[in-house]
Amino acid sequence: MTEAQMQMNEPEAHFGEGESAARRETGPVILDLKNISLSFGGVRALTDISFDVRQHEIRAIIGPNGAGKSSMLNVINGVYRPQQGQITYRGEVRKNMDCHAAAKSGIARTFQNIALFKGMTVLDNIMTGRNLKMKSNFLMQALYWGPARREEIAHRIKAEEIIDFLEIQAIRKTPVGRLPYGLQKRVELGRALAAEPEILLLDEPMAGMNVEEKQDMCRFILDVNDQFGTTIVLIEHDMGVVMDISDRVVVLDYGKKIGDGTPDEVRCNQDVINAYLGVACS
Amino acid sequence: QPAEQYIALPSYRVGPYAAGGSGFYGGIIDYFNLVNLSGGVNGVKISWEECETEYNPSRGVECYERLKTKNGGATLVEPLSTGVAYGILDRLAVDKIPMTMIGYGRSDAANGKVFPYVFPLITSYWNQAAAMIKYLGDKEGGMAKLKGKKIVHLYHDSAFGKEPLPVLEALSKQYGFELIKIPVTPPGSEQQSQWLQIRQAKPDHVILWGWGSMNAVAIKTAQRNGFPREKILGVWWAGSEEDTVPTGDAAKGYSAMTFNTPGNYPVMDEIRKKLYDAGKGNMADSTRIGSVYHMRGVSAAILWVEAMRTAQEKFGKGKRITGEQMRWGLENLNVDEARQKSIGAFGMLPVVKTSCDDHEGSGAVKVQQWDGKKWNAITPNWIVGDKALTRKLLEESSAAYAAEKKITPACIK
Amino acid sequence: MTPYLSVNNVEVIYDHVILVLKGVSLQVPQGKIVALLGANGAGKSTTLKTISTLLRGERGDVTKGEVQFKGERIDQLTPNELVRRGLSQVMEGRHCFGHLTIEENLLTGAYTRSTSRSELKASLEKVYHYFPRLRERRSSQAGYTSGGEQQMCAIGRALMAKPSMILLDEPSMGIAPQIVEEIFGIVKDLNSKENVSFLLAEQNTSIALRYADFGYILENGRVVMEGAAADLSCNEDVKEFYLGVSGAGRKSFRDMKFYRRRKRWLA
Amino acid sequence: MNFFFEVLIGGLLSGVMYALVAIGFVLIYKASGVFNFAQGAMVYFAALTCVGVMDKLGVSLWIALPITVAAMIVLGLAIERVVLRPLVNQPEITLFMATIGLAFFIEGLAQLMFGAQVRKLELPIEDVPSQYLMEHYNILVSQFDIMAAAVCGLLVTSLALLFSKTKVGRALRAVADDHQAALAVGIPLQRIWAVLWAVAGIVALVAGLLWGARNGVQFALTFVALKALPVLILGGFTSMPGAIAGGLIIGASEKLAEVYIGPMVGGGIEGWFPYVLALLFLLVRPEGLFGEKIIRRI
Amino acid sequence: MLYREAGQFKTSYQADGQIFPIMQDRIALLALLAVAIVFVPLLASPYVLSAILIPFLIFSLAAIGLNILTGYAGQLSLGTAAFMAVGAFASYNFILRIPGLPVLVAFILGGLSAALVGIAFGLPSLRIRGFYLAAATLATQFFVVWCLTKIPYLTNYSTSGVITAQPIVILGYNFDTPDRKYLLVLAVVAVMALLAKNMIRSNVGRSWMAVRDMDVAAEVIGFRLMRTKLLAFAVSSFYCGVAGALYAYAYLGTVEPEAYNLDLSFRILFMIIIGGVGSVLGSFLGAAFIVLLPVLLNVVAHSLALPTSVASNLELMVFGALIIFFLIVEPHGLARLWQIGKEKLRLWPFPH
C-alpha cells in the first residue's frame, strides 16, 4: 500500500522539490533490498522490509531505539542472514551476503559500539582497512623484501592520505584504546574509507560528539561522497544532521518500515512523527 | 686446608616426587655427614651442593652445569630422575664426571664400553624384571609352572614403564605365560578402568610398574575392586612407605621389589645417634630414618664412598681424587660382605662388584612385603633373574646406541 | 553553603605517563543539575570516574587534589561505599551485564538497597514506566539488545539504587531524540521531586544547557569556562562551537565552512 | 554385559569425583570470570592442612576439620586482598596467570608447613565394595563412591540455587560480565570475592578430603585439576549442573574408551581421550553443554 | 636528554616503517648483537653459555612462537610443548632416515611438520574461543606425547622411547662445544625473531591482531577468519617446532617425550605473560625472567644456608609471589614496563 506508493513516488520525490535533492545528481539503484525479514528467536528485528539505495546518494535510516536499524546494516553486509528476502547488489541477486564477499565487492562499514582493534595503533587500524588490496603472500611479508615492501609503502601512502583527510595526524601512532570516544569514531571511519568502498555503511557515526565535531564529521562524509562518489547509508539520531545531509530517508519502527522519502517528506509523515520525531513539521 | 671431595646433587624436594627426593637425598647427606664426622675418607672430607630441579629436565641440566664447576669441580653426580639423567648424559664424557643412576635410567648403560661415565649401580630395570619373573616362578613352584599363567604388567605409560618390556616379552615367550600389558597415563590418579580390566582378566599376578602417586592409587583401586593385594608385585619405585602408608590398610599383603633389605643396621643406628640425636640429621621428619628411600640414599652414598676409597688406593691415599679417578673407582668397585660388615651395613644391599663390562655390579634384588606397618623382606636370599638374557639385550641395545652416536666401544684404562 | 559535591584541583595520570586532568575543580550544589561540557577527550569521563573512584581499575592515578561529597573526603572509599552514600554513576559506553537479562540488570542496580520485595517491585515499575521499551525486552539478555536499549538499561540500573546524586556520562548517546527529551525530563523530574543532584557530562550541549542550572566547560583537562547555564548559552563561543548557531542562526550541516575562527578562550 | 555395566558405573562414579573438583572451578569462573588454575593446589592445600593439623596437634578429624575450614577462609580472604583486589578489571588472561602464580605459592606453603611426605587420610567410611549392592544386584560399587556422589549432588544443588535464586548470585554473575560496571552499581566486589574464594576453599576441602582418602594426601592431588578440565569444558564453565553432567559423561566415556578402544591402540588413552571428546562436543556447542553463550554482537 | 625522538624526522614512509624508528634504539640493538656475537662467546663461561644463554634463547624462540598465536592472534594455547616435541622428533627422524640431509634443513622440516600438526589442531579454533579453546589445546599436548610414546617408529624403535639427538654438523663443521652451539642458536633465533617482527608489521601481523581484538569486525573488513587463524597456528607451531628441535639438539641431547610435558607448555606461557603478551621483545624478557629467576632464587636460598627442603619450598613460594607481584605492577608485562620506562626517559627531566 503506502509502501508501494512511496516506491513509485520516489523518482519524482527525488528530483522534485527540496533544495538539496535538486542540487544533487544520483545514479541508478545500486543496492536493492526486497522483503527482508529477520528474527532472533521470538524477537522480530525486521519484518518484510524493502528499500533501495542509489549510487552516489546519502541514504539515512532512522527510527526509535530497537527499531532494527543496526540489524538492517548487518543484513546488508552479511553479518546477519535474513530468514526471508532478497538482496540485489550491482545487479547481482543473492539471498544473503557473506561478510567477506560483501567486503570484497566494496561494502565497508562502521559500527555503533565502536569495533576498532583496540590493541593496535591508529595507523595499523587504518592499514587493516586496506587488507583486501594487498597481494603479496606472507612469506614475502616475513622477509619484508622487494614487492612486499614496496606494496606496504604504497598502501602506507594511501593510509596517510586518509589520515590527513580526517585530520588525525597527531595520533597516528597512538593505540586506539587510549583515544577518546569521538576520535575513535573518526578512526573507524578512516578504516572503512581505507577500503575505498563503493558503499559506506555508517552506524551512528556522530553519537557522542558535540556540534563542532559533528560538523567535522559531516564535512568528511560529504567530502567522501563528493570526491569519491561513495554511496553512503547512514544511521543517525541527530535529526539536524539527517535532514541536512541526506538525500533520502528510510524510517523503521519495530522492524517495520513506516516511511521512506526525502527528508522533507519524512519530516511531515504523520506515522514518523508519532513513532519517532515527536514534533510536527513546521 | 685439606682438599674436599665435592659431589653435585641436583635434587628435588618440592613437587610431585618430593617425598622420594627428600628421603633419598636425605640418606645420602646423612651418610656423608657421618663419614665426615669420623674424619672423612682417609682424611678427605666430602662436600656437596644441592640444587632444586623439581624433577624437570631443563632445570636439572642448569643445575648440573652450575654445580659441576663449583668447589674445584664435581667428581660425581646423581640426579635421581630419568629425564635429567638423559639431559646430562652426553655432557658427562666431555666434562669427565661420572654419574650414577641407582635403580633407574637406561638399562643398557651398564655397558661401560659405550657409557664409560654412567653407572646404573646395583641393578637395572631389566635385571629387576627378570628377577620378578624368577620370583613369581619360584612362588608358583618352579619356572615351568608359569606356563599358561596370566601376568598383568600394569605400567606407568612412559619411558620408565616401557623399559622392561623387551625382557618381559622374551620371558613370556620362553616360559609360556600370557603377558597382558595395561598402561596407566601419568600421573595415574584414576585407575578404575585399568583395575576393572584386570579383574576381568583374572590374572595370577600383577606387576605394578609405577612411580609416584600412581602406586597408592593402584593399591587403593585394587581394594575397591576387591582384587587381592597378595597378587600384586611392585617395582622398587612402588615399594616405599610413601606408596603404602597413604593407602591405609589396603596395602596389607602387597609386596614389592627392593635392593635394600628392610631392617636395622649398625650404620643406621649410628646415623640416628650421631646425627639425629645431635640435631644434625638432614630430614625434617625423623620417623623417616630407615625408610626405604632413606636407606636407598644411604646405600648410594656407601657405594660412592667405597668408590672413593678404591680410587684413593690406586691414586694416592688421603688425596682428593678427580672425576676421572672417581670413574675408575666406580668401575673397580668391590663391596663384598666383609666390606659391608665393616661399614655396618651387612646385608643391607647386595654385593656390588663392577667392571668395565658391567657397570651395574650386581643385579640382585629382594622381595619385601607390607604388613600394614612396615616392610619385611620375604625372600631370605638375593634373587637374580636370567642374566644371560639381559646381557644379550644389553649388548644389542648399547651397540645400537653406539652406532647412532658413532661411538667406538672401548674400555677406558 | 558547602557544595554537595566538590572536586578540588584534581590531577589525573593514566599509565604513569599520560597526564589527562590538569587541576580540575568544580562544585555541585545540593539539588542542582550541573553540566560538564567539552570536546572529545577533554577529560569529562575521567573527571566522573575520578569522583566515583572507578579510575583505579583503568590504571589511572589521582596524583593531586581531593573530592568531597556531603562534606567528607571520598577519594579513598570504594565504589560500593559511595553507592551506599547515595552517589551513583552511569558509565559511558553502556556497560550492561551482557549475560543477564534486562530485568536482572536492573535488579543488580538495587544491590546496595536492603528493601522489601514490594519496594523493589515498585522501583522496577518506575523504571519500566520511564522506559517502556525496557519492559518489552525485560527477559532478553542485555548483550543482545540494541544500543539504545542498553543505554536505557544502564540509566535505569543507576536509578534503581535510589541515589541522591547521579553522575551521568553521556546519557543521550545513541538515543532517539524523543527519548532524549524524555530522559532529560526524567532528570528534571527526579531533581525537582526527589531533590536528586546531577552532574552530567554531555555532548548534546543545547539540551544539556536547557535543563542544567550550571555548567562547566572542560578543554584539554582544564576548566576553561564556568557559569550559570543561561549565561553559558549566551556566550558567543559556546553558541558557535557547542550549539552550532552563530550570528545568523543555525547553520545547515551541509554548508559548514572549512576554516573556523579560534576559540577566544584559547587565546 | 555385567562387565559393561561395571565399567559404566565405575566411570560414572569417577566422573562424580571429577565433578567435585570442577565445581570449585565453576564457582569462581561463574562469579568472577577468573579461570582459577590454583583450584588443584587448593585441593592439596586443604587436604594437607587437615591431615597436617591432625598429625601435628594430635587431634581427631572432627577437630581438625573446623580448623581447616578456618584456614581455608583465611586463605580466601588473603587471596582476595593480595591478589585479586589489585587486579580488578584486568584482562582474563592476566588473572588466569595470577592464579598460576598463586598455585605455586600455595603448593610451596603447604609443603613448607607440613612437609612433602605422603600421608594417609581416613574418613569414617571405608573404600570397599558395598556388600548390599554386591549381594542384591551383583554389581560392584564402592560405598565410598556412593557417599562421594551424594556429597557432590548436595554441593551442586545448593550452589546452583545460590546462583539462580539469590541477590548475591545475580551480583556474582554480573561481576563475571563486567568488573567495572559491577563496581559502578555498588556491588562490593571485594567482599564478595573474599566470600567466594573462601567458599571455593571449602569446596576444595571437600574435594581434597574425598580425593585424599582415596589416593592419599600427596602432591599429586594438584593434578586432579587436569582431570576436571575436560569436565568443565564439556559441561560449560558457567554451569553447576554442567559440572555434574560433564563429569558423568567424561567419567563414563573415558572408562569405556580405555576398556574397549584402548587395547586396540596400545592403551593409555585416558590422558587425552576426555579432551578430544570434550573438543568434539565443543565443535557442536562451543560453550559446552550448559555454558552461557558467548555473546558476539556488533 | 640522551634519549630523544625530537630532531629525528622521517622523510619517507619507509624510514618510518622501520622496526626501531628511534636511532638510539637501533644503535643499542646493534651493539647488543655485536656483544652477543663477539664478546659473549669469548667471555662467558661454559656454564653461562650452556645452562643459561642457550636455554634462554631457545625458550625465547618458543615464546615468540606462542606469542604469535596467543599474543598476536589471540588464541590461548596450552599445547606449546607438544609442537616443540613434534619439531624435535620430526627433525630426528628426517636426519635419521634421509642420509646426508643438512641439519638446518631438518630443523626447517621439523618446523614444517609442527606447522602441519598445528593446523590440524587449530581447526577447532574456528568455533571455539577463549578458555574453552585453551582447555581444548590440552588435547594436543596429551595426544602428541601419547603418540610419541606409542608409535615406536617415531623413536626409531628404541625400547624406552628415548631418542638421542645426532651431532649437529653443518658444512663439515661440528657444533659440539657450548660456544658453537650458542652461536648457532643465536643465529637461528635472531633470524627468526627478525622474520617475526617483519610479519607483525605487515599485513599478516595486522590480520592476526585484528582477529584477536575483534574477530567479527575483522571479518567484516575482509579478513578471512579461517585462513588467518590457521596461518597463525601454522607459523606459531613452526616457531615452536624449531625451538623444540633446538631444545633437543643444542640443549638436552638425549630426550624422552616426557621432556615436552605440560609443565614446559606452562613455562612458555609464563614467559609470554610475564614478558608481555603481543610483544617480541617481551618474549625475550619473559624467557630471561623465567630462566633466571629460579636460578637466582636458588642461589640466594643457598647463600642463606636454610635447610634444603625449606629453601626449595620458599623458592617455589617466592617464584609464585613474584609472578603475582609483576602482574600487579604491570599486567601487560615487562615489555610494557620497558616501554613506559622509555617514555619517561623521553620526557625526562620533566615529569610529564
Ligand SMILES: Nc1ncnc2c1ncn2[C@@H]1O[C@H](COP(=O)(O)OP(=O)(O)OP(=O)(O)O)[C@@H](O)[C@H]1O
Ligand atoms: N543477535 C541478536 N540476538 C537477539 N536479538 C537481537 C540481535 N540483534 C538485534 N536484536 C534485537 O533486534 C532489535 C533491533 O535491534 P537493532 O540493534 O537493529 O536496533 P537499532 O535500530 O539499531 O536500535 P538503536 O538505535 O538503539 O541502536 C532489538 O530489539 C534487539 O534487541
Ligand SMILES: Nc1ncnc2c1ncn2[C@@H]1O[C@H](COP(=O)(O)OP(=O)(O)OP(=O)(O)O)[C@@H](O)[C@H]1O
Ligand atoms: N585508560 C586510558 N589510558 C590512557 N589514556 C586514557 C585512558 N582513558 C582515557 N584516556 C585519555 O584521557 C583523555 C580524556 O579522556 P576522557 O574519556 O575523559 O574524555 P571525554 O571528555 O570523556 O571524551 P568523550 O567525549 O570522547 O567521551 C583522552 O585524551 C584519552 O585519550
Ligand SMILES: [Mg+2]
Ligand atoms: Mg543500532
Ligand SMILES: [Mg+2]
Ligand atoms: Mg567520555
